[in-house]
Structure formats: structure tokens, C-alpha cells
Amino acid sequence: MDALTINEAAETTGWSPRMLRYIERIGLIEAPRSSAGYRIYGPAELQRLRTLRELLDERGLGLGDVAFALRLRREDALRGAVDAWLEAEPRRPETVPAGDWLRWEQEKHARLLSAATPPTRTMETA
Amino acid sequence: MDALTINEAAETTGWSPRMLRYIERIGLIEAPRSSAGYRIYGPAELQRLRTLRELLDERGLGLGDVAFALRLRREDALRGAVDAWLEAEPRRPETVPAGDWLRWEQEKHARLLSAATPPTRTMETA
DNA sequence: CAAACCTTGACACACCTTTGGTAAGGTTTG
DNA sequence: CAAACCTTACCAAAGGTGTGTCAAGGTTTG
Incomplete structure (x- = not known):
């Protein structure tokens, strides 16, 4: 099974662990938690993190922009x-x-x- | 005819002249111009300025949020x-x-x- | 059990946004 | 024509965003 901890996820996605928590905080990507409260990054989350970076880079957006688009949708x-x-x-x-x-x-x-x-x-x- | 200059429009809408220019700059409300380049605020623009303020206040949004929503639409x-x-x-x-x-x-x-x-x-x- | 993780929370800094001035120069109008 | 406008272009301050780092404390695992 491929379930990564936050530091591992950070390495494979290019985000810092700090930003992974921030991204979750603003509601963009919530990683499921282990019984002890550890964030668990599966393939879905990793994929999402990578495409998020692409989206920001290619479109020149900020995390706040995407977060607002999410609010608009929800x-x-x-x-x-x-x-x-x-x-x-x-x-x-x-x-x-x-x-x-x-x-x-x-x-x-x-x-x-x-x-x-x-x-x-x-x-x-x- | 009711065509107001920027300062007059500012007074009736509650925005500052500075902000009226800013709002135009970020693409939210572009006032038409007189032949000399003066901004002309007609009823449509005034209405829009007032409802914009309502929108921001009632929803706790920033101008940037609305500007981004506009980009999304365009x-x-x-x-x-x-x-x-x-x-x-x-x-x-x-x-x-x-x-x-x-x-x-x-x-x-x-x-x-x-x-x-x-x-x-x-x-x-x- | 100790090293190496994880968690949240706080302090901090650089940068961008929002907003206000102010200056130099054209326009309108009494 | 002069006062009172308008324009754009800067400088600047207050607040928000994005990001790092560190501390105090729980968890996993060799």
C-alpha cells in the first residue's frame, strides 16, 4: 500500500510540509488521518497536489484564488x-x-x- | 441628464475617488469617458457601485475575490x-x-x- | 526506550493588495 | 483666465498571504 506521511508527500510533490498543512487549512486538500491524527497522503491526494501546482503555475493563480473558486462551488x-x-x-x-x-x-x-x-x-x- | 464626475460618484456611492479608479483598474466597473478622458458615471455605474459594496459587505468578500470571479467568467x-x-x-x-x-x-x-x-x-x- | 517521526500553535519575514496622499499637467466653467 | 475640476504616476502605510522555523508534546518503530 502506498500511504505517505506528510514529509514523504512533501518530497514527492514538491510542496513543503508547511504548505501541505496550509493547503489543507484553506480547504483545498484535506488528507485523511490515521488513528493518531497523522495525515495520510494516498495516490489521490498526491495527484491532486501535483495538479494543483500545475494549475497555479500555468495560470498564475494563488492558493487563495483556488480556495475562493471552491467556495463559489460549494x-x-x-x-x-x-x-x-x-x-x-x-x-x-x-x-x-x-x-x-x-x-x-x-x-x-x-x-x-x-x-x-x-x-x-x-x-x-x- | 444624470452623468456624474468621479468625485460626485464617489460621494453618492460611498467609495472614495481613489477606489473608483482602483475598481476600474481591476476590471470590475469601467466608467465610460468624456472626450477629454474624464470618467462619466451614469445611473448604471452608480447602481453597480452600490450593489458591489453590498456584495462585499454582506458576503465578506474582497474586491480581488470579485475580480477573480469575473476572470473565471470571462x-x-x-x-x-x-x-x-x-x-x-x-x-x-x-x-x-x-x-x-x-x-x-x-x-x-x-x-x-x-x-x-x-x-x-x-x-x-x- | 530513544531516535525519528507526527501534531498544533506561535513568531517572523517578504511580498502583494488595498487605500490614501501628492505632484505635474490637461479641462471646464463662472 | 483662474478656480475647481479631471488625469496619470508615483510614494507609503496598513493588512493579508505564503512560507520558514521553532517549541511542546504525542506516536512509531528499530
């Missing part, structure tokens, strides 16, 4: 909130494709409009 | 890479629901297995 409410904001790209009404999306947008705007926007000063508009 | 390759990694959760084969997903997993593993994992030492497996 927390429905969070993903919904972020997606809702991102989907409402700031286009002028003319540019907006009419239809369901527009209605939904308007409803959202109405819902969120708590403080009115008093028009203040005028300016040459491009 | 860059197909990035999203694909991150999703692929996240979808490969570290389950043991026994736990894996057999079927298409498993086959795809195995193919991916094969694809990514460049460096073999030489089993080193044994350990009590839980």
Missing part, C-alpha cells in the same frame, strides 16, 4: 450573489437584449434601490 | 482549468460513483501522470 448563496452581480454588466438600455433578462434586471434594480440617486450636476456626455 | 480556459481541478475531488475509488465521471477521471489522471509516484514507506492506514 456555497450556493455566495455563488448566486456573485453571479447576480457579474451578470448585471453595466450596459445602457439600448444595448440590452430585451426579454426575460431585462425584466429580471429591472426587478433586481427595484429591489436593491433603497437610496435614490439625486442627479446633481450636468456634464458633457462624451 | 476566460474560458481559466474556468475550465479551475473547474477541472475542483471537480476532481479526492475520493477513493470505492466512494466514486462509477460511470462516465469515473472514466473521465481516469483519462484525466492518465493525461496528467507525467511523473510516476514511487511508493516509499508504509503506514498504518487509519
